[in-house]
Amino acid sequence: METRHGVTQPLLEVQDLRVTYPSRQGGLAEVVRGVSFSLGQERLGLVGESGSGKSQTGRAIMGLTAPGGRVQAERLTLGDVDLLRCSETERRQLRGRRMAMVLQDPKFSLNPVMSIGAQIVETLQRHQSVSSRHARERALDALAAVQIDNPRRVFDLYPHEVSGGMGQRAMIAMMLIAEPQLLIADEPTSALDVTVQLEVLSILDRLVAERGMGLIFISHDLRLVSSFCDRVLVMYAGRIVEEVAAADLAHARHPYTQGLLECLPRLGEPRHPLPTLDRRAEWAQ
Amino acid sequence: MRGLSLNDVRVTFGDFVAVDAVSLDVAPGESFGIVGESGSGKSTVLRAICGLVPLARGSVSLTGAPGLPAPATQAFRRQVQMVFQDPYGSLHPRQTVDRMLAEPLAIHGFEQAEQRIEQALDDVGLGAGFRFRYPHQLSGGQRQRVAIARALILEPQVVLLDEPTSALDASVQAEVLNLLETLRRQKGLTFVMVSHDLAVVTHLCERLLVMQRGQMVEVVSAADLAAHRVSAEYTRSLMRASVGFQRA
Amino acid sequence: MNAPTSSPTQALGWKAWLLSERPSSRRQAALGRAYAGWLTFSRNRLAVVGLTTVAALVAVAALAPWLAPYPPTVGDLATQRLLPPSALHLLGTDDQGRDILSRLIFGARITLYVVLLVAVLAAPIGLVVGTVAGYAGGWVDGLLMRVTDIFLAFPRLILALAFVAALGPGIENAVIAIAITSWPPYARIARAETLTIRQADYILAVQLIGASPWRIVLRHIMPLCLSSVIVRVTLDMAGIILTAAGLGFLGLGAQPPTPEWGAMIANGRQFVLDQWWVAAAPGVAIFLVSLAFNLLGDGLRDALDPKSVK
Numbered sequence: 001m002e003t004r005h006g007v008t009q010p011l012l013e014v015q016d017l018r019v020t021y022p023s024r025q026g027g028l029a030e031v032v033r034g035v036s037f038s039l040g041q042e043r044l045g046l047v048g049e050s051g052s053g054k055s056q057t058g059r060a061i062m063g064l065t066a067p068g069g070r071v072q073a074e075r076l077t078l079g080d081v082d083l084l085r086c087s088e089t090e091r092r093q094l095r096g097r098r099m100a101m102v103l104q105d106p107k108f109s110l111n112p113v114m115s116i117g118a119q120i121v122e123t124l125q126r127h128q129s130v131s132s133r134h135a136r137e138r139a140l141d142a143l144a145a146v147q148i149d150n151p152r153r154v155f156d157l158y159p160h161e162v163s164g165g166m167g168q169r170a171m172i173a174m175m176l177i178a179e180p181q182l183l184i185a186d187e188p189t190s191a192l193d194v195t196v197q198l199e200v201l202s203i204l205d206r207l208v209a210e211r212g213m214g215l216i217f218i219s220h221d222l223r224l225v226s227s228f229c230d231r232v233l234v235m236y237a238g239r240i241v242e243e244v245a246a247a248d249l250a251h252a253r254h255p256y257t258q259g260l261l262e263c264l265p266r267l268g269e270p271r272h273p274l275p276t277l278d279r280r281a282e283w284a285q
Numbered sequence: 286m287r288g289l290s291l292n293d294v295r296v297t298f299g300d301f302v303a304v305d306a307v308s309l310d311v312a313p314g315e316s317f318g319i320v321g322e323s324g325s326g327k328s329t330v331l332r333a334i335c336g337l338v339p340l341a342r343g344s345v346s347l348t349g350a351p352g353l354p355a356p357a358t359q360a361f362r363r364q365v366q367m368v369f370q371d372p373y374g375s376l377h378p379r380q381t382v383d384r385m386l387a388e389p390l391a392i393h394g395f396e397q398a399e400q401r402i403e404q405a406l407d408d409v410g411l412g413a414g415f416r417f418r419y420p421h422q423l424s425g426g427q428r429q430r431v432a433i434a435r436a437l438i439l440e441p442q443v444v445l446l447d448e449p450t451s452a453l454d455a456s457v458q459a460e461v462l463n464l465l466e467t468l469r470r471q472k473g474l475t476f477v478m479v480s481h482d483l484a485v486v487t488h489l490c491e492r493l494l495v496m497q498r499g500q501m502v503e504v505v506s507a508a509d510l511a512a513h514r515v516s517a518e519y520t521r522s523l524m525r526a527s528v529g530f531q532r533a
Numbered sequence: 534m535n536a537p538t539s540s541p542t543q544a545l546g547w548k549a550w551l552l553s554e555r556p557s558s559r560r561q562a563a564l565g566r567a568y569a570g571w572l573t574f575s576r577n578r579l580a581v582v583g584l585t586t587v588a589a590l591v592a593v594a595a596l597a598p599w600l601a602p603y604p605p606t607v608g609d610l611a612t613q614r615l616l617p618p619s620a621l622h623l624l625g626t627d628d629q630g631r632d633i634l635s636r637l638i639f640g641a642r643i644t645l646y647v648v649l650l651v652a653v654l655a656a657p658i659g660l661v662v663g664t665v666a667g668y669a670g671g672w673v674d675g676l677l678m679r680v681t682d683i684f685l686a687f688p689r690l691i692l693a694l695a696f697v698a699a700l701g702p703g704i705e706n707a708v709i710a711i712a713i714t715s716w717p718p719y720a721r722i723a724r725a726e727t728l729t730i731r732q733a734d735y736i737l738a739v740q741l742i743g744a745s746p747w748r749i750v751l752r753h754i755m756p757l758c759l760s761s762v763i764v765r766v767t768l769d770m771a772g773i774i775l776t777a778a779g780l781g782f783l784g785l786g787a788q789p790p791t792p793e794w795g796a797m798i799a800n801g802r803q804f805v806l807d808q809w810w811v812a813a814a815p816g817v818a819i820f821l822v823s824l825a826f827n828l829l830g831d832g833l834r835d836a837l838d839p840k841s842v843k
Contacts, residue, residue, distance in 0.1 A: 049454035049455065049456065049457075050425070050454055164323075193322040193323050193481065194322065194481065194523065194526040195322065195522065195526045197526070198526055198530055201530050202530070205532065220454060220455065221455075222455070223529055224530060227529035227530040227531065228529075259456065260456065263456050263458075263459035264455055264459070265459075265462065265484040265485055265487075266484055267483055267484045267510075267511055267527060268487075268511040270487075270488065270511075272466065272488075273462075273466060273467075274462055274463055276459045276460050276463065277456035277459070279456075335741055337737060337740065337741065359743045362741060362742060362743040363743070366741065366742075369734040369737070369738060370734075371734055374733055374734040375734035375735055376735055377753060378735075379756050379757060381556075381559065383559060383562075384559075388739065388742065388744070392742055392748070393742075393743065413557075414555040414557070415555075416557075417557065417561060417562035418554070418555070418556065418562070419562065419566065422554060432738075435738065439742070
């Protein structure tokens, strides 16, 4: 299946994004240090280990940086909207309608005291004026679109009553119901079993392709990202150290990416001891 | 060197059967893996071995010599230790590394605590500078090394590993896996390792058991798994899934 | 351990030693942690105000014989009754001619005595009951919690009245009565914390090492519950002071001529319209000390909260 890279105007443009937090000893700590990329209607993978700044990048784009953090960029635009200069009200309107985020664990990201259906309806009604009955039908359709077998039953269930995979699918349904153009998925399958992971990913894949959305897939799993996305950005210490097409990952040039690929154990290729990553100070420059 | 023997082990939590009819023999000095998805009961098997959950049926025993201690006795505890999954949860937040390593020595009345603590830290590749740190001053990989040091300080023969690297970054995982391999070779340990990651398990283990919903599916050698010589369909589906996403 | 030599850098040297990421001894690690906690605490200015006030209270109580300008229990009935505040008597005199400031200063000793005794009696009981109940579970938990509920049901003043009726009035009996009704909330807090901690891997690890249940409760679980209980005790101290004052007001606590603040208010009630200072002075003192303990407790909670201490 061919993907279409944005031809006219890219969906998202990020230039020199910086996120700074006050550090414990006083002073400031820069967790994202000058990240630049643009996103069209494609699947972009953002890979890094803990502390690389990948989640902070996603949150900065959504405007969900924790209080105390400062976001600066030369350019941060979603289509024609300048995300840096828009007001909080405008931001809230954008979230859900034009950009959405799927988080890691549905146990913590879905409201535990509302039924799944009610949450989806609420999301929809916030962004589009539809009658309750119509909203309920749309919610049921959304649940069916993520391959939930019995949408009516799941509609009334609470998040703790469904499995992880189903909860994550419900989360995807909820985030996509207002038909956003951009979806940021922050480790959406890390809390799921391997077989469930693949189901959820294929659902995500289909929906993103059908609607012509842009997807930023944030993960620590380089192999998974390279098999799912079109392009991969590798982050280290707050910067992007490599940008490569997923198909070309084996020919990655930066030693960090190569090291990451090498240090993973491979089924059928025993290597004792496993090559380890020799971190060099210059990567963090 | 000691081995382990499980005979028809069954563990229930109320009405829920977590583990049913599991029997296996781990030879002394062997590295044995248990793979499965969540709900397969693999972690529960480990907890049953070390007596943290009661057995509804069946038995667990050490093998390899006559007159070995029975489970849940103090002597058994010295022989069988466990490394937990979450490095952020397995260390006491208010105790220094030194205190955490001194505790097992104090409980079992070991002498020369100072030397043993220093040696344990040395064995896991942490220098003396780590000895008086608190857990929040350590990275995930360092915490897991401390957890391994704590498990090994009583000089056990059997080490149970509950997903020891799944919460760690890939680069740190490689270091910890290498460390575990080295320690096993040096000290002649028997490993029983639980993981959901087939690649990690086949790297470290010689034989492995596949579990699903509390039941044994099959026992297969790592070499056979790598060569796709497996009999059960479930094992095949696990292997397919571990390859990664494939666009239809 | 680095030995700083010159004076201006000496402070920096100590600070660096305390905050070092590589402590080289148990003492250094423990002191370092305490210092880090102090830094967090001292960022909250109101909390520092609270701490200073409490410290001042302790100092005043300790130095009472030297600070008080007049003896607290001897008064000149003939010429010194009910004098308004002046240069000679900074807070005036009461109906027995005694200097109110001196009585307040000595009364600080009693306040401190009550507060400390209640804390020392009630907190350990609550801590032990709560952690044992939370860790043991089952019927032990049920039994201990029902006992806790029974004690929680007693209203303090009624119980104090009962004690006084049985044993006679006095500050010690008032303290016992307050302590007996204060420990249940600490037990509840300790139990709630224990229930969460019990599931943690580090407790499982210690069980696996072969520690006995008592060792686990005393050395591994209690230290983690301690901070919540300390915060609660500090916040309760204001209430304890007020209860002791209330008992004194009813004549059930300290007996005359002991200068207990609550009894002073009761005494001054009759003169409150014309000689307001007799009741107002001890009232303001109680207010200030209660507020100080509240601020201190708030600050301690922020500093000792495990989630904020990283």
